[in-house]
Amino acid sequence: MGLPNGRRYADYDGPVSVRDQVIGMVRALTRPRPRRRLHPDDTGEGYVLNREMGWWTVRPVTGSGSRRWISKPKYATHSIPGNDREAALTWMGTLLGLY
Incomplete structure (x- = not known):
């Protein structure tokens, strides 16, 4: 079940219907999500x-806040x-206390 007119998600540039949002949420919650680790010492x-949707967002890598379209981002x-x-990365670093 894809987006209208057989378009792929990367090609679609318009409003997302409530039906497609519900389908995406059900898929995200029912399918196991592999834990991404780049290095054995990485904690994730x-x-x-x-x-996302015209906003720069900052989300945690794991946990409930990491799901797009389902949960609110930590910062936006x-x-x-x-x-x-580059300005968005500087903004994120300032929020997280890296700079």
Whole structure:
């Protein structure tokens, strides 16, 4: 069950219907999600920067807040332009106390 007109998620640039959101939520909750580890010493904790629906968002890597479309992000901003990833990374680092 995909998006309307057989488009893939990366090609779709429009509103997402409630039906598609519910289907996505059911799939996300019923399918096991593999734990991502890049290194044996990696704990899996941390945050990731994403661009979602015109917002820059900061979400935890694991846990309930890591699910897109289902849970609210930890932090979000609409004031940084979408093409300025460096400014978004600086914003994220400032929020997390890295800078």
